[in-house]
Amino acid sequence: MTVHPEGWRKSSRSHQRTSCVEVGRFNDGAAVRDTKDRSAGYFTTTDAQWSAFIDAVKAEKFD
Known part of the structure; x- marks a missing residue:
């Protein structure tokens, strides 16, 4: 299956950096x-x- 993601965006915390993820x-x-x-x-x-990942980030599981 070919996936065509839309609405690519960076975190607002990335500011003007070019080395981040979208x-x-x-x-x-x-x-x-x-x-x-x-x-x-x-x-x-x-x-x-994705929801599990976001929940883990918010719970600071990766700090």
Whole structure:
């Protein structure tokens, strides 16, 4: 299946930095890519995986 993410955006905390990630959405999940090399592609997650990741970030599980 080919996925075509839309609405790519960087975190507002990235400010003007060029070395960060962007997230795009598609109907069943999210895609993540590196802003330093957008042509390198992206990886995808399901909605459930993305929600679990965001919840873990908010709970500071990665600090």
